Amino acid sequence: MSAVMITRKVRKWEKLPGKNTFCCDGRVMMARQKGIFYLTLFLIIGTCSLFFAFECPYLAVHLSPAIPVFAVLLFLFVIAMLLRTSFSDPGVLPRALPEEANFIEMEIEAANGNVPSGQRPPPRIRNVQINNQIVKLKYCYTCKIFRPPRASHCSICDNCVDRFDHHCPWVGNCVGKRNYRYFYLFTLTLSLLTIYIFAFNIVHVVMRSVDQGFLNTLKETPGTYPLNMNTFLLVCFFTLWSMVGLTGFHTYLISLNQTTNEDIKGSWSGKNRGQNPYSHKNIIKNCCEVLCGPTYPSKMCYHDDLGVICFSLFLTSFSACFPQKTTAPLIPNEHTPDDVKPSIAAEKSSGPKDDQPPAAKLPPLASPETDAETSIAKNQ
Amino acid sequence: MATEFHNLQELRHSASLANKVFIQRDYSEGTTCKFQTKFPSELESRVELTLFEETVKTLNNFYAEAEKIGGQSYLEGCLACATAYLIFLCMETRYEKVLKKIAKYIQEQNEKIYAPRGLLITDPIERGMRVIEISIYEDRGSSGSSSSSSSVSGSTAR
Numbered sequence: 001m002s003a004v005m006i007t008r009k010v011r012k013w014e015k016l017p018g019k020n021t022f023c024c025d026g027r028v029m030m031a032r033q034k035g036i037f038y039l040t041l042f043l044i045i046g047t048c049s050l051f052f053a054f055e056c057p058y059l060a061v062h063l064s065p066a067i068p069v070f071a072v073l074l075f076l077f078v079i080a081m082l083l084r085t086s087f088s089d090p091g092v093l094p095r096a097l098p099e100e101a102n103f104i105e106m107e108i109e110a111a112n113g114n115v116p117s118g119q120r121p122p123p124r125i126r127n128v129q130i131n132n133q134i135v136k137l138k139y140c141y142t143c144k145i146f147r148p149p150r151a152s153h154c155s156i157c158d159n160c161v162d163r164f165d166h167h168c169p170w171v172g173n174c175v176g177k178r179n180y181r182y183f184y185l186f187t188l189t190l191s192l193l194t195i196y197i198f199a200f201n202i203v204h205v206v207m208r209s210v211d212q213g214f215l216n217t218l219k220e221t222p223g224t225y226p227l228n229m230n231t232f233l234l235v236c237f238f239t240l241w242s243m244v245g246l247t248g249f250h251t252y253l254i255s256l257n258q259t260t261n262e263d264i265k266g267s268w269s270g271k272n273r274g275q276n277p278y279s280h281k282n283i284i285k286n287c288c289e290v291l292c293g294p295t296y297p298s299k300m301c302y303h304d305d306l307g308v309i310c311f312s313l314f315l316t317s318f319s320a321c322f323p324q325k326t327t328a329p330l331i332p333n334e335h336t337p338d339d340v341k342p343s344i345a346a347e348k349s350s351g352p353k354d355d356q357p358p359a360a361k362l363p364p365l366a367s368p369e370t371d372a373e374t375s376i377a378k379n380q
Numbered sequence: 381m382a383t384e385f386h387n388l389q390e391l392r393h394s395a396s397l398a399n400k401v402f403i404q405r406d407y408s409e410g411t412t413c414k415f416q417t418k419f420p421s422e423l424e425s426r427v428e429l430t431l432f433e434e435t436v437k438t439l440n441n442f443y444a445e446a447e448k449i450g451g452q453s454y455l456e457g458c459l460a461c462a463t464a465y466l467i468f469l470c471m472e473t474r475y476e477k478v479l480k481k482i483a484k485y486i487q488e489q490n491e492k493i494y495a496p497r498g499l500l501i502t503d504p505i506e507r508g509m510r511v512i513e514i515s516i517y518e519d520r521g522s523s524g525s526s527s528s529s530s531s532v533s534g535s536t537a538r
Contacts, residue, residue, distance in 0.1 A: 080464040094508040099400045128407040135407070145510060149411055163411070185461065278410055292457035294447050295473040299508040 017095065018159035028087040029300070030172050031157050037086055037172030043239070044082070044190070047232045048075045051197050055204050062207060067200060074193045081186035082171065089298040090176030091162035093143065093151060101144040108139075133277035150278070152261050166260040175260075178298065181291050184250050191243040198236045257286040395498060395517035403436065403512040413443040415504070415512055422516065426497050435489055435501070436512070439482065446478035479505060 019032050030037070048071070056068035096104065108124055115121045124139030126146050137146045140153050143160045147153070152164035154174050163177035175183045205214075253263060257279040262268060268276035280286055401423060406416045417436045419429050456474060460467050486503050494501055494514075502513040 077464050080466070084465055093510065096510075097507070100402055100507065100511060100513070103400065103402050130407055130410055137407075148405065148510070149407055182465070288454065289449055292454045293449055294453050294475050295456070295460070295468070297473075297475055297479060297505065299505065 018092065019157050020092075020159070029089045029092075030086055031167070031174065033156075033169065034172045036169040040082065040170045043235060044075075044078060047197065047236060048193075050232050051201070055200060058204060058208075059200060063203075071193075071196060071200075074189060074196060078186065078189045078193050081182050081189060085168075085171050085175070085179050085182040085186050086173050088173070088179040088182065089300050090164075090174040091178040091296065092157075092174075092176075092298075092300050093145065093148070093160040093162055094299055095142075095160075096144040104139075104144065104146065131277040133274050135277065150259060150262070163259060164261050178296050181293075184247075184254065184291070187243060187247045187250060191240070191247045194236055194240045194243055198233070198240055201233055201236070254287055254290045255283040257290065395519055397515055398518040399516040401514045401516065403514065405510060412447050413504075413509055414440050420514075423499070423514065426499055426516065427494070431493055435493070438485065439504070439512070442478055442482045442485070446475045 021030055021032055021034075022028065023030075051071065052068065056071070059067045112121055124146075126137040126139075127134050128137060128149070129135070130149060135149050137149065139146050140160050142153060142158065145160065147160055148162060150163045151160050153160045154164065154167050156167045157174055159174075161174050161176040163180070165175040165180055165183075167174045168183065171183065171186070173179070250260075253260065256276065258268060258276060262276075268274065280289065399422060401420045403415050403418075403420070406414045408414075415436050417433050417440075419432055423432060452474065482505075483503055486501055490501055498517045498519070500515040500517065502515065504510070504512050507513055
């Protein structure tokens, strides 16, 4: 009998106390509620399947085979953008480790001086000047950091997100610095796809009506109610208006280099609030920065690549029944640095706490070393 | 008494962590990654001002290079978009390349400059690019009075 030592690095995302689910060894990161995301997928795939199955053969023969080919390419791009938006880390800021949190606390106390007992201490705000504009940085009590400019705390995911735009339930994830361009491309190409399908539906109906008459065409619509072409035409019609509206709104935000969050709060609108210090005052420059800027690295998931999309999709749906928020069993060994051992022991004793309310009850981010090497001895 | 260590290994094995200093971000130019070059008082007795400033300025330059919006980033963005971002399966992004350079640079600085002085710089990416964490070590043999001074009042004026 030989003991096999398996060394396993504990990844940062495994210790993230926020309300996220992870799959594929950290490659896929989503919010907990995924129901509406599955609905989005179902609607897109359902509508397009019906289009490909019932309309494309007629259109390919009577008009041009390029029509379904272009539709397939557009459809694949839409799905790729949707999955990329949903599965990417939006730009989550890791919470402060205890030493950093204490350091900040001490600085705050030193800055406040002596507060007489009974009086509330002043709000924790830091002022910074960005491009001649005073911006207030607020302190996040959950993450124990002063939020960088444009960051905001998402209460649904319980994380601070950099350049927070909004939490999108349709996509099942927050939209932030890292996945905003994928989200925008998703809305844009989905609008185009919806317009394309809707337009060719009408062309198809018109062409058939010329041959057979309008009422006969409607009677021949394949499928039975409610899963027939007419229902999906209706879905297409309403989707079209909402998607085009959303795309237009985000185009407007991009041209001004604003986030949805800032727009809703009215941070940079109105005379009293001042000018947006992040805008280059040039529409093209703003668009280029948002859409063609550098691809920022994930601070949580080191494997954040597109990975195996279909496989991750399958795993996401499978794991929806069994949310994965595992903390690896940590057993201190001789390779663990001394200052990590007591905190590992504390984390091990408290154990995984998935169904308890977050933040306060979860074990603190244990080690100063982010990747503590652990070993699990197994007897074969 | 100045603590001296010959390399990182010796530092880790024979020293105990006394204190940590955090260099904060400098947001005066917007949200681009830049760190303050203000010299913390805790390091005054440990390392020269010029060496520290040199390190922070080089790191700032690296991050500026990674986040530069110009011809190369446009090309990368457009190419990636045209391939539905699948190209990142084969290719490393420019930012990731620069991060590797940064990691190497920090390792080198630690080995040459900071470890012999009993200090250790942590890569900012490990702390979410919020702070540069500098750990101050004391020699275990000379512990006692020097490590008790680790309760810093943090009175650096802002």
